[in-house]
Amino acid sequence: MDYDVLVLGSGIGGMESSIKLADMGYQVLLVEKEASVGGRMILLSKVFPTLDCASCISGPKMSTTINHPNIKTLAYSEIDHISRNTHGGFQVTVREKAKFVDWAACTGCDVCQKECTVAVPDQFNAELAPRRAAYIAFPQAVPKKAILDRSGTSPCIAACPAGIKAHGYVSLTRTGKYEEAFQLNLDATPLVGTLGRACYAPCENGCTRSQVEGTLPIRMIKRYVADEHYATHEGPGVEVSPPTGKSVAVVGSGPAGLTAAWQLARQGHRVTIHEAQASPGGYARHGIPSFRLPKDVVEADIANLTAIGVEIICNSPVADLQALKDSGYDAVVIATGAHREAALDAAGVDAAGVVSGLSYLKDSAAEVGPDLTGKRVVVVGGDVVAMNAARTALRQGATSATVVAEAGKPGALPCNEIEYTEAAAEGVEFVFSTSVAELRTAASGEVTAVRCVPFSAPSTSADASEDAEAGETVQAAAAPATASTAASELVADLVITCLGLDVDESLFVELAGVGNKSRILANRRSLQTKAKWLFAAGDVASGLSTITRAVGSGRRAAHMVDRFLKGESLDGFELDSKLSTTKHRDVLARHSSITHRDPVTGQVRLNQQPRDFAEIEAGLTEEEARSGAGSCLDCGICSECQECAKQCPAFAIDMTQRDKVSEVEVGAVVVSTGHKLFAADLKPEYGFGKFPNVITAMQMDRLLAPTRPFNTVLRPGDGKVPDRIAYISCTGSRDKTVGNPLCSKFCCMYSIKQNQLIMGALPLADVTMHYMDMRAAGKRYEEFYTQARDMGAQYIKGRVAKITEEENGDLLVRYEDIENGGGIVEASYDLVVLAVGIQPNRDVENLFTDAPLGLDEYYYVAEPSAELSPGQTNIPGVFVAGTAAGAKDIVDTILHAGAAVAQVAAHLEHQHFAEQEALV
Amino acid sequence: MNQTLRDPREVMREEMLMHAPILAAVAEEPLTIPQIAERIGHPAPEVVYWVMGMRRYGFLSESGDADDDGFFAYAATGRQV
Missing domain, CATH: 3.50.50.60 (FAD/NAD(P)-binding domain)
Structure with a gap:
C-alpha cells in the first residue's frame, strides 16, 4: 500500500479531509487538477456570515496541506482510473500533467507571465480578464509555481521541416517584437530573408485559419521581420558559445551547408565552408532568380555567418574528403546538394545554343548570361529550374519562352503550382504531353529548332494522357492545358534543358558509399556516414528536395556533429521536442464563434513579357504584418516563442517535460471534486x-x-x-x-x-x-x-x-x-x-472501472444512507466529501468532510483488524 | 450598446495586437475606457479586456480617482512592449 487514502480535489472539503486524516496518522495522496490547491474558496472575496477574508481562512489550510508530512500533494494532476485491487484497496493510475516548468527551480517570480506573448481567458478570474499562456494560477497559489499552458504543438510548427517555430514568431510579431521574432528564426537558420521569400510555406498548409477564411501569411511575416532586422541592425546579434577548440569543415554553401555551419559556429566550433563556386549560397544564389530572391537578401543572410566567425572559402572545390579531414578538421559535413543535371537524350544536344538549366541560371545570376533580345527560347522539362529559366529568358529579352513538358497538364508538372501559375501569367508558353525527339541545327552548328513528338506515358500514369488534344502552343494562364498528338517543330534560338537534378556521388563514393539512387549512404536519423567524422546534410543525403527541408537537414546534421564532437550518443534524444499536433477541430471547438478577418496576402506583380529583374513580390507593411499575425488562433496555446525561457532567471522552463503516469495503491478514496457553476x-x-x-x-x-x-x-x-x-x-x-x-x-x-x-x-x-x-x-x-x-x-x-x-x-x-x-x-x-x-461535477463518474460510482437522480455522488452514514458511497472504501454530494455552504462542507473522514478512518481500521485477524 | 459580443477568447487573444494602439492613444494623457475605445475604434467591452490585461501586466495603471461619471482614466506606466 502506497497511501492509506487518496483524496480527489483540494477545495475546502478535500483539504479538510486530507489534513484531518493526516493528523490521525494516515498517509494521504491528494490529487488536484489545477496548479494550486485551494479550490474555489480561495478565489472568493470573503465568507459569510462573518465576512472573514477567504484567503485568511484558506491560506493556512493550503499551507498545511502542502507541507504536512503525511500528505503528498500532486497539483496539476489527474486520475485516469481507479480499480479495486486484490487487497481490498484500490489501484490508481495518476497522471502528473506536464507543466513545462521545473518546479524545483521555479521561484514563482512571475517574469515568465510578464514576457509571455499569448493571452487567454483567466479561469481563476472567472474569465473577466486575460491571463498568459505562461502563468501562475493566482497570487496566493500554493505551490506558487508557473505553468506553460500547452494543448499540443501548433500545426504550423509541426509542419515545418526546418524546425522553425512559426507560431512563436507570429505571436512575437503581433506583439510588436519584430527583432525577437527574427532571433527566433535565427535559432534554426541564418537564412531568414531567403526563406521569407523562397520557402513553399508548409506552415501555411497547416494553419487552422485556412479552415476559416484563409491562412495567415506566415512566410511573409518571416520576410517582414527579416527585412526589418536587416534595415535596422548590423549583424545578427546572437550569442555564440565559448570556443570549443574543435573545427569543422562544411563542403558546400547551399541552404543545408550554411545552416549546418551556422549551428556549429553558434556552439563554439570553428567552422570553415569550402565552396566550389565563386560565391556562396548554392541554389539560393544560383538557382533562384533575383526577381524571386534578390541577391542582396541572400548576401545579408550569409553575412550572419561571417559575423559570428564562419570562414567561407570560395573557388575551393574539394576532391578528397579524407584529405580535407586530415588537413586539421575534427569533423566534416558534406552538403554538396543535387546539382548533376540529367542530359537530354536527343540528336543535336551538343549544338551551340543548347545549355543546361542550372548553368544558364548560374550565369544569369552572375550577370554573364546571354543577351536574348529577339530570341526564341525553348525550355525542355517542367521542374522549378525550367520555370525559373523560362521566366529569366523573358527578362533577358526573349520574344518567347516555351516550356516543352512530358507532363499532361499543369498539375502534373514536377514543380510547385505557384511556379507554373506565375510563369504562365508572365507569358511563358507551355506544350504538354510532349517529348523532344531531336534538336535541329544549322550548318554553322547552332540550334535552330526543336522537333517534338507526343509523349507516350507509362501505362501506370493517368496524367499524361488525360488532356490529350493537339500539339499546339498555348498560353497556359489563358487556356486549358493541351497535349500533342502529332509531331511538331518549335523554332529555337536557345534550348535550355531542365530534365532533373540528382546527386553527384563521385566525391563520397569510396569513403561513405552510395545509398538510394546516387545519394550518400548515411544514417537517416543521425546523418552520420560509415566514416564516423563525416556527416551529410541536405540533398546529398535526401535527394532533390526543397530549401526548407535542406535547412532542416543542415540543422540536424550540425546537432549530430556537435554531439559527436562532445563524445555524446547520437541516439536516445529528440532534436525537436514536439507534442502531438493540435487538431484543427479542437482549436475551432474552443470558440463559440470566430470573427471573419480578411486574409492578408502578399502582392505579386506579374506582367506579361517582363523585362526587369526587380523583385516581383512586395513585402508586407508593418500594419499588414501585425494584422496578419493577429489572425493567429494560438492553436497550441503556448506559441513556443521562447521569451519565457530566455528571461527566466531560474532557467526553469523545460519544454521537454511530458505527462508522467504512475500506478499507486491506496486503501480508500475520498471524492471531493466539488461542483460546477450553472x-x-x-x-x-x-x-x-x-x-x-x-x-x-x-x-x-x-x-x-x-x-x-x-x-x-x-x-x-x-x-x-x-x-x-x-x-x-x-x-x-x-x-x-x-x-x-x-x-x-x-x-x-x-x-x-x-x-x-x-x-x-x-x-x-x-x-x-x-x-x-x-x-x-x-x-x-x-x-x-x-x-x-x-x-x-x-x-x-x-x-x-x-x-x-x-x-x-x-x-x-x-x-x-x-x-x-x-x-x-x-x-x-x-x-x-x-x-x-x-451543478454536479460529473468528471468523476467514469473514474471507477470496476463498478460505477453511484449518483443520485440529480447526478451528485449518491450517499445511500446519508442520514446514518454521511459520506459513504455505494462502493465500499470510496467516500464523498463536500459539494460533490450536493449543495452545501462552506461550513456544511467542512462538517461533511469531517463526517467522511470518520467513515474513512472506520473503514481503514476495520480493514486493518480484518487483516490482523486473518494472520491470527 | 446594442452590439454583438464576440467570443471573449477571441477578444482577449487580440490584447497583444492592441498594446501598440492603446499605448499610442494614452501617450499624451490618461484616458477612460470609452475614450480609448473611441480613439482606437473598437467597442468599449473589448477595450475593457485589453486595458485590464495591460494593467495586470504592468503596461497601464489608473490615474487618480474616477471622474464624476464613474470612469477611471488609465495612463501608460512606461513599460515597453
Whole structure:
C-alpha cells in the first residue's frame, strides 16, 4: 500500500479531509487538477456570515496541506482510473500533467507571465480578464509555481521541416517584437530573408485559419521581420558559445551547408565552408532568380555567418574528403546538394545554343548570361529550374519562352503550382504531353529548332494522357492545358534543358558509399556516414528536395556533429521536442464563434513579357504584418516563442517535460471534486454573454476580492463604476426549465455577502436583490440578512422575467413586484449580477472501472444512507466529501468532510483488524 | 450598446495586437475606457479586456480617482512592449 487514502480535489472539503486524516496518522495522496490547491474558496472575496477574508481562512489550510508530512500533494494532476485491487484497496493510475516548468527551480517570480506573448481567458478570474499562456494560477497559489499552458504543438510548427517555430514568431510579431521574432528564426537558420521569400510555406498548409477564411501569411511575416532586422541592425546579434577548440569543415554553401555551419559556429566550433563556386549560397544564389530572391537578401543572410566567425572559402572545390579531414578538421559535413543535371537524350544536344538549366541560371545570376533580345527560347522539362529559366529568358529579352513538358497538364508538372501559375501569367508558353525527339541545327552548328513528338506515358500514369488534344502552343494562364498528338517543330534560338537534378556521388563514393539512387549512404536519423567524422546534410543525403527541408537537414546534421564532437550518443534524444499536433477541430471547438478577418496576402506583380529583374513580390507593411499575425488562433496555446525561457532567471522552463503516469495503491478514496457553476447563458432571457454588464456572482466575487482583475468594482461593458446594481437570485436553481429543481442553498447568502461588500466598496451604490424566497437558515444568517437591509440594500420579492439593454449599456430589468400588488415593473440598473446556482461535477463518474460510482437522480455522488452514514458511497472504501454530494455552504462542507473522514478512518481500521485477524 | 459580443477568447487573444494602439492613444494623457475605445475604434467591452490585461501586466495603471461619471482614466506606466 502506497497511501492509506487518496483524496480527489483540494477545495475546502478535500483539504479538510486530507489534513484531518493526516493528523490521525494516515498517509494521504491528494490529487488536484489545477496548479494550486485551494479550490474555489480561495478565489472568493470573503465568507459569510462573518465576512472573514477567504484567503485568511484558506491560506493556512493550503499551507498545511502542502507541507504536512503525511500528505503528498500532486497539483496539476489527474486520475485516469481507479480499480479495486486484490487487497481490498484500490489501484490508481495518476497522471502528473506536464507543466513545462521545473518546479524545483521555479521561484514563482512571475517574469515568465510578464514576457509571455499569448493571452487567454483567466479561469481563476472567472474569465473577466486575460491571463498568459505562461502563468501562475493566482497570487496566493500554493505551490506558487508557473505553468506553460500547452494543448499540443501548433500545426504550423509541426509542419515545418526546418524546425522553425512559426507560431512563436507570429505571436512575437503581433506583439510588436519584430527583432525577437527574427532571433527566433535565427535559432534554426541564418537564412531568414531567403526563406521569407523562397520557402513553399508548409506552415501555411497547416494553419487552422485556412479552415476559416484563409491562412495567415506566415512566410511573409518571416520576410517582414527579416527585412526589418536587416534595415535596422548590423549583424545578427546572437550569442555564440565559448570556443570549443574543435573545427569543422562544411563542403558546400547551399541552404543545408550554411545552416549546418551556422549551428556549429553558434556552439563554439570553428567552422570553415569550402565552396566550389565563386560565391556562396548554392541554389539560393544560383538557382533562384533575383526577381524571386534578390541577391542582396541572400548576401545579408550569409553575412550572419561571417559575423559570428564562419570562414567561407570560395573557388575551393574539394576532391578528397579524407584529405580535407586530415588537413586539421575534427569533423566534416558534406552538403554538396543535387546539382548533376540529367542530359537530354536527343540528336543535336551538343549544338551551340543548347545549355543546361542550372548553368544558364548560374550565369544569369552572375550577370554573364546571354543577351536574348529577339530570341526564341525553348525550355525542355517542367521542374522549378525550367520555370525559373523560362521566366529569366523573358527578362533577358526573349520574344518567347516555351516550356516543352512530358507532363499532361499543369498539375502534373514536377514543380510547385505557384511556379507554373506565375510563369504562365508572365507569358511563358507551355506544350504538354510532349517529348523532344531531336534538336535541329544549322550548318554553322547552332540550334535552330526543336522537333517534338507526343509523349507516350507509362501505362501506370493517368496524367499524361488525360488532356490529350493537339500539339499546339498555348498560353497556359489563358487556356486549358493541351497535349500533342502529332509531331511538331518549335523554332529555337536557345534550348535550355531542365530534365532533373540528382546527386553527384563521385566525391563520397569510396569513403561513405552510395545509398538510394546516387545519394550518400548515411544514417537517416543521425546523418552520420560509415566514416564516423563525416556527416551529410541536405540533398546529398535526401535527394532533390526543397530549401526548407535542406535547412532542416543542415540543422540536424550540425546537432549530430556537435554531439559527436562532445563524445555524446547520437541516439536516445529528440532534436525537436514536439507534442502531438493540435487538431484543427479542437482549436475551432474552443470558440463559440470566430470573427471573419480578411486574409492578408502578399502582392505579386506579374506582367506579361517582363523585362526587369526587380523583385516581383512586395513585402508586407508593418500594419499588414501585425494584422496578419493577429489572425493567429494560438492553436497550441503556448506559441513556443521562447521569451519565457530566455528571461527566466531560474532557467526553469523545460519544454521537454511530458505527462508522467504512475500506478499507486491506496486503501480508500475520498471524492471531493466539488461542483460546477450553472452556465448563465442557459437563461437567455437574462442576457449573459449578450449584454456585457450582466455578470455572474462568481465574477462579482472576483471583482470584490483583493486580488481582483480590475482596479475596483467596474462594469465590464465600459469600465464604469456602477451606481445601481441588481442581483437576480435562483439563476439556474429551483428552475425546472433548465433541469435543476434543486435549491443551491448558498446563493441567497453569498448574494447578501456581496451586497454588504459592495456597499462597503462603493458607498454611493444602490444595491437591489430580486429574489424568490430568502433562505437564511444557518447560524447568524438571518441576522446577516437583516444587517444588509439595515445597510440599505433593497430586497424585492418576485421573479425577473427579462433583461434588455439600453443604448448606454444600462440594463432594464422587468419583474413581477409581488409585495406591491403583483404588477409588472421595469427598473434600470448599471450592472446586473446573476446569483447562479450549482451543478454536479460529473468528471468523476467514469473514474471507477470496476463498478460505477453511484449518483443520485440529480447526478451528485449518491450517499445511500446519508442520514446514518454521511459520506459513504455505494462502493465500499470510496467516500464523498463536500459539494460533490450536493449543495452545501462552506461550513456544511467542512462538517461533511469531517463526517467522511470518520467513515474513512472506520473503514481503514476495520480493514486493518480484518487483516490482523486473518494472520491470527 | 446594442452590439454583438464576440467570443471573449477571441477578444482577449487580440490584447497583444492592441498594446501598440492603446499605448499610442494614452501617450499624451490618461484616458477612460470609452475614450480609448473611441480613439482606437473598437467597442468599449473589448477595450475593457485589453486595458485590464495591460494593467495586470504592468503596461497601464489608473490615474487618480474616477471622474464624476464613474470612469477611471488609465495612463501608460512606461513599460515597453
